[in-house]
Structure formats: structure tokens, C-alpha cells
Amino acid sequence: MTPPPASLLHGPLLEQAAAFSGNALLLSGPARVGKRAAALAIAGAHNCSGTRGMYGEGCGVCPSCRALAAGAHPDLLIVEPRTTTSTGKAARRRVIPVGAVLAARDKSHEYETHVYEFLEVRPTFRRRVVVVDGAEYLGPEAANALLKLVEEPPHGALFVFLAEDRRSVLPTIQSRSARLDVTPVPDRAVERGLAGLGEDADPALVAFAAGRAGVLEAREAVRAALADAAEFSGALAGGLLAALEAAERLEKRWDATWHPEALRFTWRERPPHERARADTALSALEDALAAYASPSLSFQVFALRLREAFGLEG
Numbered sequence: 001m002t003p004p005p006a007s008l009l010h011g012p013l014l015e016q017a018a019a020f021s022g023n024a025l026l027l028s029g030p031a032r033v034g035k036r037a038a039a040l041a042i043a044g045a046h047n048c049s050g051t052r053g054m055y056g057e058g059c060g061v062c063p064s065c066r067a068l069a070a071g072a073h074p075d076l077l078i079v080e081p082r083t084t085t086s087t088g089k090a091a092r093r094r095v096i097p098v099g100a101v102l103a104a105r106d107k108s109h110e111y112e113t114h115v116y117e118f119l120e121v122r123p124t125f126r127r128r129v130v131v132v133d134g135a136e137y138l139g140p141e142a143a144n145a146l147l148k149l150v151e152e153p154p155h156g157a158l159f160v161f162l163a164e165d166r167r168s169v170l171p172t173i174q175s176r177s178a179r180l181d182v183t184p185v186p187d188r189a190v191e192r193g194l195a196g197l198g199e200d201a202d203p204a205l206v207a208f209a210a211g212r213a214g215v216l217e218a219r220e221a222v223r224a225a226l227a228d229a230a231e232f233s234g235a236l237a238g239g240l241l242a243a244l245e246a247a248e249r250l251e252k253r254w255d256a257t258w259h260p261e262a263l264r265f266t267w268r269e270r271p272p273h274e275r276a277r278a279d280t281a282l283s284a285l286e287d288a289l290a291a292y293a294s295p296s297l298s299f300q301v302f303a304l305r306l307r308e309a310f311g312l313e314g
């Protein structure tokens with residue numbers, strides 16, 4: 001089993017990171033540009049015991065590479081923000097609390113594995129790697145608890161911080177990390193990535209990806225969302241009843257990660273004033289869902305507002 005080609009779309013970046021001997025990297029770039037895949041490839045490169053590839057990437061066949069491909073690497077810990085639930089009602093603020101770092105501070109047992117305890121254990125392969133996906137959500141307390149570990153990582157561990165905007169990461173973390181930019185890749189690189197996965201270049205998927213390698217990782221969900229969005233948009237023109245029925249189908253299949261973006265993609269070539277109104281309707285739908293409004297009513301209202309936006313009512 002070879003490493004996912006999508007992670008190799010950022011070959012030069014991987015080459016730099018694979019040769020990195022410091023304690024902490026900060027990878028920044030837009031959402032779904034492939035930061036997570038790059039971080040996993042870096043973890044693979046630093047633990048591979050086989051013959052590494054042209055960018056220093058893992059061989060794909062040694063025990064470490066196989067563990068990584070199976071999603072069960074003993075030296076890899078991924079830390080992500082949680083949505084705070086302290087009041088019992090889901091708050092909107094995402095945060096990485098100090099409880100992610102220290103088991104003793106994780107009163108509500110939100111995290112299964114904690115950074116501090118994870119790094120006390122010797123690596124199974126070469127180097128334990130802690131990926132903080134969403135470094136901008138590190139609270140000051142969590143960042144403070146991490147600092148000593150970042151400065152003197154036990155057993156030579158490596159930290160990989162991921163952020164959409166590096167300026168929103170606490171300066172204490174920024175200043176201790178080597179910074180690398182993860183940028184969108186050319187369309188033909190996305191096509192190559194698809195070919196590497198044994199798939200045909202799908203023009204809609206390539207256009208939707210717009211160079212974001214991370215979209216390849218989620219290509220099944222993206223394809224489904226694009227198909228749903230196209231079907232829904234088509235139904236809007238088919239009269240009020242068809243639109244309301246399509247809204248019901250969309251509600252049942254709704255994936256908050258991909259459907260909003262897929263919808264915007266389907267109306268990207270409409271006139272700017274229509275797009276603006278459609279975007280407003282979509283934001284209102286997302287707000288209503290986040291506020292636990294009735295989903296079926298919210299989707300019906302959304303369909304009606306889109307018909308207005310596109311001049312289809314009446």
C-alpha cells in the first residue's frame with residue numbers, strides 16, 4: 001500500500017518538512033488545501049524505516065508506513081478543537097482547552113489521549129508526532145501548557161501546528177515554530193492526484209477543488225454534495241411544490257461541511273446580485289440550523305428564498 005498521492009501534491013513542502021530536525025512546524029494555508037494530509041505525510045516521513053521517496057515521503061510498506069495508512073499509528077496524536085459545552089448548551093466557540101494537554105485538567109473527559117501523557121511514552125518507531133489541527137483555537141492556558149513540551153519535547157517528539165491563518169495563532173507558538181505555507185496546487189496537479197488514486201479527471205470535481213488537495217481526501221462526500229446541489233438547484237425551477245420536495249430531500253442528506261460550498265459552486269455563474277441574495281439565504285439557513293431551529297421549516301424557507309433570489313417565484 002502506497003501513501004495517498006494526494007499528500008504528495010505538496011512535494012517540495014514535504015521535502016523540507018521531512019528533513020526538518022527542529023521541534024515544531026507551523027503549516028498555514030486555506031481550509032482543505034491539504035494541511036492535514038501534509039501533516040500525516042510528515043509524520044510518515046519521520047517514522048519510516050524503508051527507502052523513502054523522491055520528496056522524502058514514507059516508503060508505504062514498512063511497519064510504520066502501514067500503521068499510518070491503516071489510520072492506527074502509535075506515534076501519532078491528532079489534537080482538534082471541541083465546541084465548548086460548559087453551559088450544557090452548545091456554544092459556538094471552538095477551542096482547544098488545557099484539558100487536551102493534561103489529563104488532570106480534562107474534567108469532562110473530552111479527550112481520550114492527552115499531549116503530556118502521550119509524550120511521556122517512548123516512540124514505537126522513531127519520533128512521536130503531535131498534530132494540532134486548528135492551532136488558532138489553542139486557548140492561552142493550553143498554549144502555556146504546551147510551551148515547555150514544544151521547547152524540550154520528550155524523546156525528540158515533533159509538533160506540527162496547522163492553521164488557516166498563522167497570524168491568528170498565539171505568538172508564543174508562532175515564534176517557536178518553523179513556518180511553512182501550504183498553497184493551492186495547479187488543476188493539473190489535482191488531476192494527477194486523481195489519476196494516482198485510479199480515477200478519471202472529473203472536471204466538476206477539479207473545478208470545485210480549485211487546487212485544494214484536501215478535497216481529494218473527501219472526494220466521495222464532495223461528489224455526493226455536488227450531485228445533491230445540482231439536483232436541488234434544478235428542482236427550484238420546477239415550480240413551488242417541486243422546490244419544497246427537493247428541500248426535504250436536501251435536508252435529509254445535508255452535510256454541513258460540503259453542501260453549503262457545493263451549493264455556492266452550482267450558482268457561481270449566476271449574476272452577482274442573484275449570487276449575493278442566494279449567499280444571504282444560505283447563511284440564514286446555516287444560522288437557523290446552528291440555532292436548532294426546525295430543520296424542515298428552515299429548508300423550506302431556504303428553497304423559497306432561493307426561488308426569489310433567482311427570479312423563479314410566481
Ligand SMILES: [Zn+2]
Nearest residue numbers: 048059062065
Ligand atoms: Zn516506510
